[in-house]
Amino acid sequence: MTRIFTLCNNKGGVTKTTTAVNLGYGLARAGKRVLLVDTDAQSNSTYSLLGVLDQELTLFDVLTQGAKMADILVESASQKNLFVAPSSINLSAADLLMASAPGREHKLARALNQVKDNFDYILIDTPPNLGVLTVNSFIACTDVIIPIALTTYALIGISILEATMQELRENLDVSLPIFGVVANLDDHTRLSADVLSAVREHFEGLVFDSVIPRNIKVEEAHNQIACLFDYAPTSTGAVAYSKLVKEVLERAEGH
Ligand SMILES: Nc1ncnc2c1ncn2[C@@H]1O[C@H](COP(=O)(O)OP(=O)(O)OP(=O)(O)O)[C@@H](O)[C@H]1O
Numbered sequence: 001m002t003r004i005f006t007l008c009n010n011k012g013g014v015t016k017t018t019t020a021v022n023l024g025y026g027l028a029r030a031g032k033r034v035l036l037v038d039t040d041a042q043s044n045s046t047y048s049l050l051g052v053l054d055q056e057l058t059l060f061d062v063l064t065q066g067a068k069m070a071d072i073l074v075e076s077a078s079q080k081n082l083f084v085a086p087s088s089i090n091l092s093a094a095d096l097l098m099a100s101a102p103g104r105e106h107k108l109a110r111a112l113n114q115v116k117d118n119f120d121y122i123l124i125d126t127p128p129n130l131g132v133l134t135v136n137s138f139i140a141c142t143d144v145i146i147p148i149a150l151t152t153y154a155l156i157g158i159s160i161l162e163a164t165m166q167e168l169r170e171n172l173d174v175s176l177p178i179f180g181v182v183a184n185l186d187d188h189t190r191l192s193a194d195v196l197s198a199v200r201e202h203f204e205g206l207v208f209d210s211v212i213p214r215n216i217k218v219e220e221a222h223n224q225i226a227c228l229f230d231y232a233p234t235s236t237g238a239v240a241y242s243k244l245v246k247e248v249l250e251r252a253e254g255h
């Protein structure tokens with residue numbers, strides 16, 4: 001069965017995109033067939049993987065114009081087995097355009113049903129809000145991954161995310177299990193350590209052992225449209241993300 005992970009945190013800048021992209025590369029390099037779905041109008045993961053934002057058809061066309069999911073998928077030029085369902089700035093109007101559409105919360109799930117059998121893992125990168133695209137991402141997924149930055153107030157806002165997930169579980173009959181929590185931007189300071197222990201306490205056994213450090217190579221790879229594991233394979237960021245990929249595979253496949 002295809003595992004569909006929604007990477008979500010309504011807070012901005014907590015490494016949703018970076019984690020989606022590096023998990024995408026890592027799982028594809030482990031031989032898995034991977035699709036990264038970019039539901040954020042900022043299109044950061046689309047750009048990070050493809051280096052251009054000139055796709056004729058994007059997720060916008062699938063969600064609002066009846067295009068087929070299979071027709072928008074683009075394969076990464078540098079990484080075998082890694083595909084992108086690209087976003088575009090048009091998606092910023094999706095909340096309005098989809099507001100009165102029947103079955104609006106299920107559009108992404110229906111679209112992914114057309115292609116999911118071609119993939120082992122689908123990663124959905126979401127915008128920093130809990131609008132219609134994030135709700136679609138929740139309904140389309142099998143599991144949720146929550147990236148959290150180990151900076152001040154990391155847990156503020158989490159209650160809104162958790163309440164929204166609970167409301168969807170109750171009203172839309174989805175189970176929305178939390179597959180794991182990725183702690184990121186560890187500065188090796190007292191503050192990071194304190195926030196990490198608060199996050200571990202809040203999420204009990206769900207936080208991955210691999211904590212991602214703040215590391216300039218992660219940002220450079222992202223900005224240079226490079227795969228971190230090729231760009232700086234011995235960097236602390238690459239090593240931590242490799243361990244995370246292993247943990248994800250272990251949790252998902254039990255080996
Ligand atoms: N481990 C890291 N070390 C240093 N910089 C990082 C690391 N991870 C991510 N970054 C940088 O932090 C910034 C925010 O990351 P990212 O864009 O992934 O967050 P996001 O949650 O997707 O943001 P948004 O809410 O805007 O979509 C980016 O500039 C990214 O390059």
Ligand SMILES: [Mg+2]
Binds near residue numbers: 016
């Ligand atoms: Mg992002």
